Amino acid sequence: MSFPAIDWYLDADPMHKPLALALVLLLAATPIFSQSSARSSSAVQVTLVEVPVNVYDHAGNAIRGLTAADFELTDDGKKREITHFEEIDLAQLAAQKQTPSSAARRNFMLLFDLSNSTPTSIGRSRDAALQFVKGDLTEADVAAVATYSVENGFKLITNFTADRGALTAAILTLGNPKIFHTSDPLLLAATSAGGNMTAGPALERGGTKLNTGEYESIEQRPNAIIGPDTKDAMIAPFVESANRSNTRADEEYRRNRVSHEIQTFSNIARLLNSVSGRKQVILLSEGFDPKLVQGREAAGTVAETVNENDVAMSGHAARLNTDERYGNSAAASALGTMGELLRRSDVVLHAIDIKGLRGSSDAAEGNQRASNEGLYLMTRPTGGEVFKNANDLSTSFHALLKQQEVVYVLGFQASGDTPGKFHSLQLDMKKPDAKASYRSGYYEPNATPSAMETTLTAGEILLNDVAMDAVKVNVLASPFPVRGQSPQVPVIVEIDGPSLMAGANGLTVNGDLFIYAFDRENHVKDSLFQRFNLDLMKVGPALQLRGLKYYGTLSLPPGDYAIKTLVHIPSSSFDGFKRVDLTVPDFSKPTVLQPVATEQSGTWLMVRGTAKPGTTSGYPFLVAQESFIPASTWEISGATPQHLALFLYNVDPKDLVVTGKLKMTDGSTRDVRFDVVKATAPDASKASQVMLDLKADGLAAGQYALDLSVQPKSGAWSKAFTIPVAVP
Structure with missing residues (x-):
């Protein structure tokens, strides 16, 4: 059978x-409040809330040796007793090859921004990311790799995993389907299709979108309609207006791209809330133009300001682009919402300026001011850091890890009956000059996780x-x-x-x-x-x-x-x-495999x-060429008692001694006797099988455990097994 x-x-x-x-999540451009996925429960109840906390000094050094008395925690304004406290030194655990709890584990996501980065910068960032994975992550750390672009949204390439090979393949290829593929639905393991592993995906700069149709319509008008003397006079103001319109349209196009990015990061917060513990998202990017959110920067704007004042005084204020001058209030508000959602999901967004050393202007961009302020706008609301002006990006990763060496896990008892409700947390430090980084709150579980949340949750389990x-x-x-x-x-x-x-x-x-x-x-x-x-x-x-x-x-x-x-x-x-x-x-x-019970x-x-x-x-489950169905539990009595199969290699069944003790429900043990139902001599590959029957009359119905010992008559070696036993 x-x-x-x-x-x-x-x-x-x-x-x-x-x-x-x-496997690919194109996040909608609408902010969604984070919800945690329900885990195998139809009744929503939070029993233990764990809050991971990083504490460090002004120099970024982790502070060790704190106790529960150094922390005061409130939940929606109500002081909570800290019933669980743990200090976890991740560096020490890594040296001892131990794994921390999921609440204390460091979860890193390397997020490559393909819309605001040049191919050269992306290449440098991949080199630094590879060094981070190979040299800086400890055995207790897990990481994920993802990309973002305005056109393709957020794409998870590799789930949170400790598999350095999967992370390396994801970083080298950035998910380019021509050189990267995986058949793993949870993205825990990945394989490369080979080929040129150093080639990255097509990168787009996210620049302008000019409409030249209006210029062509003017230039192609026949002189019979527009006389040569009047042509230049008519074209001049039209071209000036077209320039203003196209510049404003270009600004609006780029501003919409920034808004899409902000909204996408808000939705990433909902996604990452399904992962326990603190999530450190490391954005590798050159950043967007900050004036699209906060208005024109002060430097280099005197002439533009004088010109704008002249236009306004001449009665043409409608021509002015107020968003360019004063900033976009909607985008600024969206940034605040994004930061709040990320904090609620215990996500800290850091950024590494992959541009490297910058001057005050960038000749490649028409002598415009070269600023990474856009990265600060993204990270400040989450309490994250921007690592800048470091051509050797590995130093930025080292600085980030330095703050994360010690994690304090604070736990308190709480209950709730409102799925999706957010509870605000406030942590006060009693140690002076200590800076604490922690989540701003937690959500009561929700029973309707998204597909991508399920992917992350399943991977975490x-x-x-x-x-x-x-x-x-x-x-x-x-x-x-x-x-x-x-x-x-x-x-x-x-x-x-x-x-x-x-x-x-x-x-x-x-x-x-x-x-x-x-x-x-x-x-x-x-x-x-x-x-x-x-x-x-x-x-x-x-x-x-x-x-x-x-x-x-x-x-x-x-x-x-x-x-x-x-x-x-x-x-x-x-x-x-x-x-x-x-x-x-x-x-x-000489090999004796784990004994396998048969089943009807x-x-x-x-x-x-x-x-x-x-x-x-x-099909390998055969004894004397007769197949059987394997079972996880050995049923030893009843209408159809089953047998136990031993699979042997380089061992003669005639030379074996098999003994066993049955653990009773009261903790006592009982010697048992085995009968050989059938046995085969070693074949050409030195494989043989033995089928055993167990004699244990008088046992009450219930669950037992059989401690089985197998050894040769010489006693040169022995193998011990524990087998679940059931009496129906």
Whole structure:
């Protein structure tokens, strides 16, 4: 028996169906208040609010050694008792190779501004970003890479991840589809299509939009209509008016581009609110022209001011561009809103002036004033910094990291019943001369996250092992050797039917299944994705009986891995998460795999995932050429008691000693005896199998744990396993 394809309720080729999770987000030019995504709960209730705080002195040095008594926190004006306090020295954790909590973890987003940067500056910024990723990020840090342009909006290239390879590929290519691609729906791992990795995407300067039609219409008028003596006199004022109109139209065009950028950043706030902890967005840009928001700068404007005064005194004040002279109040107001939304979502926007050293003017721009004030306008409202006049941009990254070395996590108990409501936080420091950076408040969870919020939230769950159990999930993973290839690792996911149906949308259940294999450095080495669309009229009884059992195969070289599985039900925002640690052994040495329990067919709705291209491995769960269905729990009694399969390599079954103790519900243990149901001699590849039966009469119905020991008669080595056991 094996896993059949259930095409009548499941997409036949799910890997080629459109993904519901949006990989590119074109943010609308309307500010949206940030909302946090609901996490597996139909009742909105905040029990513990965690507030990460960075404290540093005037020189930007992190201050260590503070206690809860040094902080006073109020929530909507009400003083809160700090019930949880933690000082986390990220540099020390990195040295000890430990991972902080998601609230304290440093989350960096490298955001490349393609609309306000030259190709040369973008090239320099990529070099600095690569150095930041390779040399400055610690093992405890995560980062994401994104781009922004007025035409294409905000594009997330790589999700928050610790995978330096994925970040490097994203930085080198900036998402150029000709040289970058990924099949990962959560953007945790990325691969490059090869080719010229140093070539960037087409960059646009975002300059002017001139209308020359009016000039041509005048120049082409025949002299029969406009006499030669009067032509110049007629053209002169018209051209002057056209110049003013086109200049103003150009200013309006560029001002609209700046407004679009400000509104986009406001919407990024809503997006990043779904990520726990503080988010440090590092904008790599030359900045927009600040006069589009705040009016003309003081320097170099005397002649223009005199000319404008003459025009006004001559009775032609309508010709003046007041936005250019005094600034645009709507844009300034939008900047304030953007800053507030980012602070509410615990986002600090920093900027690195990738122009490098600037003078007072830029000859390339017609001797206009060369200013990075536009970057200050973007970062000031969030409490961020602008790093400028540094041709070696890596020094700017070092200065930024210096402030983030120590994080204080303040926690307090709170409850709420108004989804999406914002609570304002105020933090007072009792230590003099200390500067604190913290979020301005928090939102009560909302049950309707966007697709991109779901992408970020799912990535955070997988990366930080966030407990999710609204959907009950069990996972079994076991490696098997494959000649000429990396070992195959079948992954069996058991999804509890009743909890799956609890997230149904009417008579259907639509869900996404994500499986990732992370190595010790938190790099994604392989992954699986499956979408399922279940018609409850057809499969409801089968789901109610047990649930859905999925079978897919990873390919992993020898090493240690964390197999992380997430089941997400979009209609209800229900999630189920499970982590299983796995060692893929060197099969040339004596090897005993994790024992696998068998299961009776017909009790689960079974789904076999689509095989990956280039894989030739067969179904490995066979003993004496008879296949069986693997189970995460061994049912040892009842009408159809099941067996336990041992898979051996370079080990003779006749030389094995198998012993076990059963852990009882009261904490005591009980010796058990095994009977060999069948066994095979080592084949040409030195592989063999043993099928065991367990004798444990008189056990009451319930859940137990079996401690199993396997060793040769010589005692030269031993292997220990713990196996869940159930008595129905």
